[in-house]
Amino acid sequence: xxxxxxxxxxxxxxxxxxxxxxxxxxxxxxxxxxxxxxxxxxxxxxxxxxxxxxxxxxxxxxxxxxxxxxxxxxxxxxxxxxxxxxxxxxxxxxxxxxxxxxxxxxxxxxxxxxxxxxxxxxxxxxxxxxxxxxxxxxxxxxxxxxxxxxxxxxxxxxxxxxxxxxxxxxxxxxxxxxxxxxxxxxxxxxxxxxxxxxxxxxxxxxxxxxxxxxxxxxxxxxxxxxxxxxxxxxxxxxxxxxxxxxxxxxxxxxxxxxxxxxxxxxxxxxxxxxxxxxxxxxxxxxxxxxxxxxxxxxxxxxxxxxxxxxxxxxxxxxxxxxxxxxxxxxxxxxxxxxxxxxxxxxxxxxxx
Numbered sequence: 001x002x003x004x005x006x007x008x009x010x011x012x013x014x015x016x017x018x019x020x021x022x023x024x025x026x027x028x029x030x031x032x033x034x035x036x037x038x039x040x041x042x043x044x045x046x047x048x049x050x051x052x053x054x055x056x057x058x059x060x061x062x063x064x065x066x067x068x069x070x071x072x073x074x075x076x077x078x079x080x081x082x083x084x085x086x087x088x089x090x091x092x093x094x095x096x097x098x099x100x101x102x103x104x105x106x107x108x109x110x111x112x113x114x115x116x117x118x119x120x121x122x123x124x125x126x127x128x129x130x131x132x133x134x135x136x137x138x139x140x141x142x143x144x145x146x147x148x149x150x151x152x153x154x155x156x157x158x159x160x161x162x163x164x165x166x167x168x169x170x171x172x173x174x175x176x177x178x179x180x181x182x183x184x185x186x187x188x189x190x191x192x193x194x195x196x197x198x199x200x201x202x203x204x205x206x207x208x209x210x211x212x213x214x215x216x217x218x219x220x221x222x223x224x225x226x227x228x229x230x231x232x233x234x235x236x237x238x239x240x241x242x243x244x245x246x247x248x249x250x251x252x253x254x255x256x257x258x259x260x261x262x263x264x265x266x267x268x269x270x271x272x273x274x275x276x277x278x279x280x281x282x283x284x285x286x287x288x289x290x291x292x293x294x295x296x297x298x299x300x301x302x303x304x305x306x307x308x309x310x311x312x313x314x315x316x317x318x319x320x321x322x323x324x325x326x327x328x329x330x331x332x333x334x335x336x337x338x339x340x341x342x343x344x345x346x347x348x349x350x351x352x
Contacts, residue, residue: 162213
Protein backbone atom coordinates (compact mmCIF):
# COMPACT_ATOMS: atom_id res chain seq x y z
CA UNK A 1 0.00 0.00 0.00
CA UNK A 2 1.44 3.36 -1.04
CA UNK A 3 1.71 6.27 1.38
CA UNK A 4 -1.13 8.80 1.43
CA UNK A 5 -0.68 12.14 -0.34
CA UNK A 6 -2.45 15.48 -0.12
CA UNK A 7 -3.87 17.40 -3.08
CA UNK A 8 -5.04 20.98 -3.38
CA UNK A 9 -8.72 21.13 -4.27
CA UNK A 10 -9.94 24.68 -4.39
CA UNK A 11 -9.47 26.27 -0.99
CA UNK A 12 -8.90 22.97 0.80
CA UNK A 13 -6.33 20.22 1.01
CA UNK A 14 -7.73 16.71 0.57
CA UNK A 15 -6.03 13.52 1.69
CA UNK A 16 -5.77 10.71 -0.88
CA UNK A 17 -5.05 7.31 0.63
CA UNK A 18 -3.21 4.59 -1.30
CA UNK A 19 -2.83 6.83 -4.39
CA UNK A 20 -0.99 4.17 -6.43
CA UNK A 21 -3.82 1.66 -6.18
CA UNK A 22 -4.63 0.57 -9.75
CA UNK A 23 -8.20 1.36 -10.70
CA UNK A 24 -8.03 0.53 -14.42
CA UNK A 25 -5.68 -2.45 -14.89
CA UNK A 26 -5.85 -2.50 -18.69
CA UNK A 27 -4.31 0.97 -18.93
CA UNK A 28 -2.58 1.14 -15.57
CA UNK A 29 -4.55 4.15 -14.32
CA UNK A 30 -4.43 4.66 -10.56
CA UNK A 31 -6.53 6.36 -7.94
CA UNK A 32 -4.14 9.31 -8.15
CA UNK A 33 -4.82 9.55 -11.91
CA UNK A 34 -8.57 9.66 -11.26
CA UNK A 35 -8.29 12.33 -8.57
CA UNK A 36 -5.97 14.45 -10.72
CA UNK A 37 -8.34 14.08 -13.66
CA UNK A 38 -11.27 15.48 -11.66
CA UNK A 39 -9.15 18.38 -10.43
CA UNK A 40 -8.12 19.17 -14.02
CA UNK A 41 -11.78 19.56 -15.07
CA UNK A 42 -12.76 21.15 -11.77
CA UNK A 43 -14.99 23.95 -13.06
CA UNK A 44 -16.78 21.49 -15.32
CA UNK A 45 -17.48 18.70 -12.84
CA UNK A 46 -18.47 21.19 -10.15
CA UNK A 47 -20.74 22.99 -12.60
CA UNK A 48 -22.50 19.69 -13.25
CA UNK A 49 -22.89 18.85 -9.55
CA UNK A 50 -23.08 22.09 -7.59
CA UNK A 51 -26.03 22.18 -5.18
CA UNK A 52 -27.48 18.96 -6.63
CA UNK A 53 -28.22 15.88 -4.51
CA UNK A 54 -25.77 13.35 -5.92
CA UNK A 55 -25.55 9.57 -5.77
CA UNK A 56 -21.97 8.30 -5.72
CA UNK A 57 -21.09 5.30 -7.88
CA UNK A 58 -18.14 3.89 -5.98
CA UNK A 59 -15.60 1.39 -7.27
CA UNK A 60 -13.23 1.09 -4.28
CA UNK A 61 -11.64 -2.06 -5.65
CA UNK A 62 -11.14 -0.61 -9.10
CA UNK A 63 -12.59 -1.72 -12.43
CA UNK A 64 -11.39 -5.29 -12.49
CA UNK A 65 -12.73 -8.32 -14.31
CA UNK A 66 -15.64 -9.84 -12.43
CA UNK A 67 -16.41 -6.76 -10.33
CA UNK A 68 -20.12 -6.10 -10.09
CA UNK A 69 -22.21 -3.02 -9.44
CA UNK A 70 -24.61 -3.45 -6.53
CA UNK A 71 -27.41 -1.30 -5.15
CA UNK A 72 -25.92 -1.54 -1.67
CA UNK A 73 -22.51 -1.49 -0.06
CA UNK A 74 -20.73 -4.81 0.37
CA UNK A 75 -17.44 -6.04 1.78
CA UNK A 76 -16.03 -7.70 -1.35
CA UNK A 77 -14.55 -4.60 -2.91
CA UNK A 78 -17.14 -4.55 -5.66
CA UNK A 79 -18.91 -1.39 -6.76
CA UNK A 80 -22.07 0.08 -5.27
CA UNK A 81 -24.31 3.12 -5.36
CA UNK A 82 -24.04 5.35 -2.28
CA UNK A 83 -27.31 7.23 -1.87
CA UNK A 84 -26.72 8.41 1.67
CA UNK A 85 -23.82 10.54 2.83
CA UNK A 86 -21.03 8.19 3.97
CA UNK A 87 -20.31 7.95 7.69
CA UNK A 88 -17.32 10.02 8.75
CA UNK A 89 -17.72 12.58 5.96
CA UNK A 90 -15.93 15.88 6.70
CA UNK A 91 -18.15 18.68 8.02
CA UNK A 92 -17.69 20.63 4.80
CA UNK A 93 -19.45 17.87 2.81
CA UNK A 94 -22.94 19.33 2.65
CA UNK A 95 -26.12 17.35 2.05
CA UNK A 96 -29.65 17.67 0.73
CA UNK A 97 -32.67 15.69 1.93
CA UNK A 98 -34.37 13.83 -0.89
CA UNK A 99 -37.47 11.64 -0.94
CA UNK A 100 -37.45 8.26 -2.67
CA UNK A 101 -40.50 6.94 -4.57
CA UNK A 102 -41.23 4.76 -1.52
CA UNK A 103 -41.67 7.86 0.60
CA UNK A 104 -38.50 7.23 2.61
CA UNK A 105 -36.00 10.07 2.85
CA UNK A 106 -32.21 10.30 2.83
CA UNK A 107 -29.52 12.91 3.27
CA UNK A 108 -27.51 12.71 0.06
CA UNK A 109 -24.16 14.33 -0.74
CA UNK A 110 -24.72 17.77 -2.28
CA UNK A 111 -21.41 19.11 -3.67
CA UNK A 112 -20.76 22.80 -3.12
CA UNK A 113 -17.00 22.92 -3.72
CA UNK A 114 -14.31 21.03 -5.62
CA UNK A 115 -12.90 19.44 -2.45
CA UNK A 116 -16.07 17.35 -2.19
CA UNK A 117 -15.37 15.86 -5.62
CA UNK A 118 -11.78 15.01 -4.66
CA UNK A 119 -12.94 13.54 -1.32
CA UNK A 120 -15.51 11.37 -3.14
CA UNK A 121 -12.90 10.26 -5.69
CA UNK A 122 -10.68 9.15 -2.81
CA UNK A 123 -13.56 6.89 -1.73
CA UNK A 124 -13.52 5.26 -5.15
CA UNK A 125 -16.22 7.37 -6.79
CA UNK A 126 -15.85 7.26 -10.57
CA UNK A 127 -19.32 8.29 -11.70
CA UNK A 128 -21.41 11.04 -10.14
CA UNK A 129 -25.18 10.80 -10.53
CA UNK A 130 -26.73 14.19 -9.72
CA UNK A 131 -30.47 14.65 -9.49
CA UNK A 132 -31.97 17.11 -12.00
CA UNK A 133 -32.89 19.44 -9.11
CA UNK A 134 -31.24 21.96 -6.81
CA UNK A 135 -31.27 21.51 -3.05
CA UNK A 136 -33.39 24.65 -2.67
CA UNK A 137 -36.25 22.80 -4.42
CA UNK A 138 -35.74 19.04 -4.61
CA UNK A 139 -39.21 18.29 -5.99
CA UNK A 140 -39.11 20.38 -9.18
CA UNK A 141 -36.54 19.48 -11.87
CA UNK A 142 -34.61 22.24 -13.58
CA UNK A 143 -33.40 19.95 -16.39
CA UNK A 144 -34.97 17.57 -18.85
CA UNK A 145 -32.49 14.80 -19.55
CA UNK A 146 -33.06 13.01 -22.83
CA UNK A 147 -31.22 9.69 -22.92
CA UNK A 148 -30.58 8.37 -26.44
CA UNK A 149 -29.86 4.73 -25.65
CA UNK A 150 -28.66 2.50 -28.53
CA UNK A 151 -30.25 -0.95 -28.53
CA UNK A 152 -28.80 -4.12 -30.03
CA UNK A 153 -27.92 -3.54 -33.67
CA UNK A 154 -27.45 0.23 -33.26
CA UNK A 155 -24.52 2.33 -32.13
CA UNK A 156 -23.26 5.82 -31.38
CA UNK A 157 -23.55 6.87 -35.04
CA UNK A 158 -27.27 6.06 -34.95
CA UNK A 159 -27.65 8.03 -31.74
CA UNK A 160 -26.03 11.02 -33.48
CA UNK A 161 -28.57 10.84 -36.31
CA UNK A 162 -31.37 10.88 -33.76
CA UNK A 163 -29.74 13.72 -31.83
CA UNK A 164 -29.85 16.01 -34.88
CA UNK A 165 -33.57 15.35 -35.36
CA UNK A 166 -34.13 15.78 -31.63
CA UNK A 167 -32.52 19.19 -31.73
CA UNK A 168 -34.64 20.19 -34.72
CA UNK A 169 -37.77 19.19 -32.77
CA UNK A 170 -36.61 21.12 -29.72
CA UNK A 171 -35.92 24.26 -31.71
CA UNK A 172 -39.29 24.07 -33.44
CA UNK A 173 -40.76 24.41 -29.97
CA UNK A 174 -38.46 27.24 -28.81
CA UNK A 175 -36.26 24.89 -26.80
CA UNK A 176 -32.67 23.76 -27.17
CA UNK A 177 -30.44 21.07 -25.76
CA UNK A 178 -26.83 20.53 -24.80
CA UNK A 179 -25.30 17.24 -25.99
CA UNK A 180 -22.72 15.03 -24.31
CA UNK A 181 -21.47 11.51 -24.75
CA UNK A 182 -22.72 9.08 -22.16
CA UNK A 183 -19.21 7.69 -21.90
CA UNK A 184 -20.59 4.50 -23.45
CA UNK A 185 -22.42 4.04 -26.74
CA UNK A 186 -25.11 6.65 -26.27
CA UNK A 187 -25.75 10.38 -26.17
CA UNK A 188 -27.44 12.56 -23.58
CA UNK A 189 -29.21 15.85 -24.27
CA UNK A 190 -29.74 18.29 -21.41
CA UNK A 191 -32.60 20.78 -21.74
CA UNK A 192 -32.51 23.37 -18.93
CA UNK A 193 -36.03 24.24 -17.76
CA UNK A 194 -37.80 26.44 -15.27
CA UNK A 195 -38.32 24.54 -11.97
CA UNK A 196 -42.09 24.91 -12.13
CA UNK A 197 -43.14 21.32 -12.79
CA UNK A 198 -42.82 18.16 -10.70
CA UNK A 199 -41.18 14.86 -11.70
CA UNK A 200 -44.42 13.38 -13.04
CA UNK A 201 -44.91 16.34 -15.38
CA UNK A 202 -41.27 16.44 -16.46
CA UNK A 203 -41.35 12.72 -17.27
CA UNK A 204 -44.61 13.21 -19.16
CA UNK A 205 -42.94 15.93 -21.24
CA UNK A 206 -40.08 13.59 -22.18
CA UNK A 207 -42.55 10.83 -23.13
CA UNK A 208 -44.38 13.24 -25.44
CA UNK A 209 -41.09 14.40 -26.94
CA UNK A 210 -39.97 10.80 -27.50
CA UNK A 211 -43.27 9.83 -29.12
CA UNK A 212 -43.05 12.70 -31.57
CA UNK A 213 -39.46 11.82 -32.37
CA UNK A 214 -40.51 8.20 -32.98
CA UNK A 215 -43.20 9.38 -35.42
CA UNK A 216 -40.57 11.26 -37.38
CA UNK A 217 -38.01 8.45 -37.34
CA UNK A 218 -40.05 5.26 -36.86
CA UNK A 219 -37.32 2.98 -38.17
CA UNK A 220 -34.70 4.39 -35.82
CA UNK A 221 -36.46 5.64 -32.65
CA UNK A 222 -38.64 3.92 -30.07
CA UNK A 223 -40.19 4.74 -26.72
CA UNK A 224 -41.29 1.14 -26.10
CA UNK A 225 -40.46 0.31 -22.50
CA UNK A 226 -40.32 -3.45 -23.04
CA UNK A 227 -37.07 -4.61 -24.61
CA UNK A 228 -38.84 -7.24 -26.72
CA UNK A 229 -40.59 -4.43 -28.63
CA UNK A 230 -37.68 -2.01 -29.16
CA UNK A 231 -35.96 -3.72 -32.07
CA UNK A 232 -32.79 -2.25 -33.59
CA UNK A 233 -33.60 1.33 -32.70
CA UNK A 234 -32.55 4.12 -30.35
CA UNK A 235 -34.58 4.00 -27.16
CA UNK A 236 -35.66 7.31 -25.63
CA UNK A 237 -35.40 6.29 -21.98
CA UNK A 238 -38.14 8.45 -20.52
CA UNK A 239 -37.84 6.82 -17.09
CA UNK A 240 -34.55 8.61 -16.57
CA UNK A 241 -36.80 11.56 -15.69
CA UNK A 242 -38.59 9.63 -12.93
CA UNK A 243 -37.85 10.54 -9.33
CA UNK A 244 -34.57 9.04 -8.06
CA UNK A 245 -33.45 8.06 -11.57
CA UNK A 246 -30.22 9.74 -12.63
CA UNK A 247 -27.62 9.57 -15.39
CA UNK A 248 -23.87 10.05 -15.30
CA UNK A 249 -22.94 13.70 -14.99
CA UNK A 250 -20.82 15.53 -17.51
CA UNK A 251 -17.13 14.78 -16.85
CA UNK A 252 -17.88 11.62 -14.86
CA UNK A 253 -15.57 8.66 -15.39
CA UNK A 254 -17.19 5.47 -16.67
CA UNK A 255 -16.25 2.04 -15.32
CA UNK A 256 -14.94 0.51 -18.54
CA UNK A 257 -11.42 -0.66 -19.45
CA UNK A 258 -10.59 2.59 -21.29
CA UNK A 259 -11.70 4.89 -18.45
CA UNK A 260 -13.78 6.98 -20.83
CA UNK A 261 -15.59 10.05 -19.57
CA UNK A 262 -18.94 11.67 -20.30
CA UNK A 263 -17.88 14.53 -22.53
CA UNK A 264 -19.87 17.67 -23.38
CA UNK A 265 -19.86 18.38 -27.11
CA UNK A 266 -20.60 21.23 -29.48
CA UNK A 267 -23.37 20.49 -31.94
CA UNK A 268 -21.00 21.00 -34.86
CA UNK A 269 -18.69 18.21 -33.67
CA UNK A 270 -21.04 15.38 -32.73
CA UNK A 271 -20.81 13.77 -36.19
CA UNK A 272 -17.05 13.33 -35.93
CA UNK A 273 -16.80 12.58 -32.20
CA UNK A 274 -16.49 9.05 -30.86
CA UNK A 275 -16.92 8.01 -27.20
CA UNK A 276 -13.42 6.54 -27.02
CA UNK A 277 -11.95 9.94 -27.93
CA UNK A 278 -12.58 11.14 -24.37
CA UNK A 279 -10.90 9.52 -21.39
CA UNK A 280 -9.13 10.64 -18.23
CA UNK A 281 -5.89 11.23 -20.16
CA UNK A 282 -7.29 13.14 -23.16
CA UNK A 283 -10.04 15.15 -21.49
CA UNK A 284 -7.84 17.51 -19.44
CA UNK A 285 -6.19 18.96 -22.57
CA UNK A 286 -9.56 19.30 -24.29
CA UNK A 287 -11.03 21.03 -21.25
CA UNK A 288 -8.10 23.45 -21.12
CA UNK A 289 -8.76 24.28 -24.78
CA UNK A 290 -12.57 24.54 -24.97
CA UNK A 291 -13.60 25.06 -21.34
CA UNK A 292 -16.92 23.86 -19.96
CA UNK A 293 -19.26 23.43 -22.93
CA UNK A 294 -22.14 22.81 -20.50
CA UNK A 295 -21.67 26.01 -18.52
CA UNK A 296 -24.70 27.56 -20.24
CA UNK A 297 -26.90 24.74 -18.91
CA UNK A 298 -26.92 26.65 -15.64
CA UNK A 299 -27.66 30.00 -17.29
CA UNK A 300 -30.76 29.07 -19.32
CA UNK A 301 -34.30 28.00 -18.44
CA UNK A 302 -37.05 27.03 -20.87
CA UNK A 303 -40.75 26.39 -20.36
CA UNK A 304 -42.07 22.86 -21.02
CA UNK A 305 -45.67 23.95 -21.49
CA UNK A 306 -45.46 23.17 -25.21
CA UNK A 307 -44.37 19.58 -24.46
CA UNK A 308 -47.14 19.13 -21.90
CA UNK A 309 -49.63 20.37 -24.52
CA UNK A 310 -48.17 17.77 -26.88
CA UNK A 311 -48.72 15.10 -24.21
CA UNK A 312 -52.33 16.22 -23.74
CA UNK A 313 -52.94 15.96 -27.50
CA UNK A 314 -51.46 12.48 -27.58
CA UNK A 315 -53.86 11.36 -24.88
CA UNK A 316 -56.89 13.16 -26.30
CA UNK A 317 -56.41 12.37 -30.00
CA UNK A 318 -54.49 9.08 -29.94
CA UNK A 319 -55.34 7.50 -26.61
CA UNK A 320 -51.68 7.59 -25.60
CA UNK A 321 -51.46 8.04 -21.86
CA UNK A 322 -48.78 7.17 -19.34
CA UNK A 323 -46.05 4.56 -19.75
CA UNK A 324 -44.82 1.95 -17.25
CA UNK A 325 -42.56 3.06 -14.41
CA UNK A 326 -39.50 1.06 -13.30
CA UNK A 327 -40.39 -2.15 -11.43
CA UNK A 328 -39.27 -0.89 -8.00
CA UNK A 329 -41.73 2.03 -8.09
CA UNK A 330 -45.11 2.00 -6.37
CA UNK A 331 -48.04 1.82 -8.75
CA UNK A 332 -48.54 5.31 -10.15
CA UNK A 333 -51.89 6.96 -11.03
CA UNK A 334 -52.83 6.33 -14.66
CA UNK A 335 -49.96 3.90 -15.21
CA UNK A 336 -50.66 0.90 -17.48
CA UNK A 337 -50.00 -2.68 -16.39
CA UNK A 338 -46.36 -3.57 -15.79
CA UNK A 339 -46.57 -6.78 -17.77
CA UNK A 340 -44.40 -7.35 -20.82
CA UNK A 341 -46.57 -7.73 -23.92
CA UNK A 342 -45.65 -11.37 -24.65
CA UNK A 343 -46.67 -12.41 -21.14
CA UNK A 344 -49.86 -10.35 -21.32
CA UNK A 345 -50.80 -12.04 -24.59
CA UNK A 346 -50.10 -15.48 -23.12
CA UNK A 347 -52.24 -14.78 -20.06
CA UNK A 348 -55.06 -13.50 -22.25
CA UNK A 349 -54.80 -16.56 -24.51
CA UNK A 350 -54.75 -18.98 -21.57
CA UNK A 351 -57.79 -17.29 -20.05
CA UNK A 352 -59.62 -17.23 -23.35
